[in-house]
Each structure stands twice: as C-alpha cells, then as structure tokens.
Amino acid sequence: GELDPVQEAFIEAGAFQCGFCTSGMILMARQLLDADPDPNDEAIRDYLSGNLCRCAAYPEIMKAVKLAAKKRAGAAA
Numbered sequence: 058g059e060l061d062p063v064q065e066a067f068i069e070a071g072a073f074q075c076g077f078c079t080s081g082m083i084l085m086a087r088q089l090l091d092a093d094p095d096p097n098d099e100a101i102r103d104y105l106s107g108n109l110c111r112c113a114a115y116p117e118i119m120k121a122v123k124l125a126a127k128k129r130a131g132a133a134a
Contacts, residue, residue, distance in 0.1 A: 062128035072121035074112035
C-alpha cells in the first residue's frame with residue numbers, strides 16, 4: 058500500500074523522534090484535516106493539545122500538519 062498524505066508529511070517534516078506520540082498525532086491530524094482542510098496555527102495547536110510529545114518536536118509537528126493540508130489539497134485538485 059501507499060502512505061497517507063499525513064504519514065508522508067510527518068516523515069518529510071521529521072515530525073517524530075522517539076515515536077511515543079507519533080501514532081496519536083497522525084490520527085488526530087487526519088481527523089483535524091477531515092474537519093478543517095486548511096487549519097490555522099491556533100486550530101492545530103488546540104486540536105493536538107491532548108497529545109504529549111515527550112521529545113518536544115512540536116515545531117516539526119506543526120510543519121507536518123500544514124504540509125499534509127497542502128498535500129491533501131493537491132490530491133483533491
């Protein structure tokens with residue numbers, strides 16, 4: 058199979074380190090993008106606030122969600 062655009066974005070943005078939060082972040086990012094295809098920074102932070110990243114990769118996670126939104130928008134076009 059192929060990776061989901063959110064999974065691809067997390068890899069490309071280096072949005073993981075130890076992997077503790079990765080699955081939860083990816084699932085929540087997918088759910089966010091299903092509800093809001095173009096979320097702003099505040100919406101992303103708010104939506105993912107229930108997941109704790111032990112490595113503090115939050116800047117990369119933010120980049121990954123934005124990249125995933127672009128990837129999904131490109132796939133829909």
